[in-house]
Amino acid sequence: MTTTRQAQNARFQAGSGCYVCRVCGHNTRSTGGDGASVKLCDNCFELAGEDNHISDNGTIYGSKAGVTQMLATLDKRSGVGTAQRCFPQVCKAAEYGLSTPRLVIDYLKCREEGFGVTESIRTAVSLNPEVTKVQAMAELAAAGCNPATVRIQYANSRRIDAEMAAELAA
Ligand SMILES: [Zn+2]
DSSP, X not given: OHHHHHHHHHTOOTTOOEEEOXXXXXXXXXXXXXXXXXXXXXXXXXXXXXXXXXXXXXXXXXXXXXXXXXXXXXXXXXXXXXXXXXXXXXXXXXXXXXXXXXXXXXXXXXXXXXXXXXXXXXXXXXXXXXXXXXXXHHHHHHTTOOHHHHHHHHHHHHHHHHHXXXXXHO
């Protein structure tokens, strides 16, 4: 896999053509590699490779965390459920998205509506009072968020909710 990437980089040419990935719709600059010939972005090309590897060997090629990150990137780009729809075998092998956490769905909805990252995290956390900080950090990290940002915004969200509850009770 690394060898393929290195070969792609070696063949990279500035000003080469762009194309739209036929899986995720990501606008991609051609590196002259194998991804371009099948009109896939690097992320989807790697996932297609994992799909082949699972078909041949029954297991994923990369790390589970790495594959989870790629699947999360796909969902982030093209909407929750895309990974499950396009790469069901990879999702199953990486145990990804069999049921997308409510927190992540709420977060992505906020982002789609144009809210910033921190505000989206605070809103999603507020909408899911049962989710713990550790859980929120893990689930949102899988959706591409910085865990440190999640930790801070989780605390902010819970504090704001507590303050509002206190005000209402007063
Ligand atoms: Zn793609």
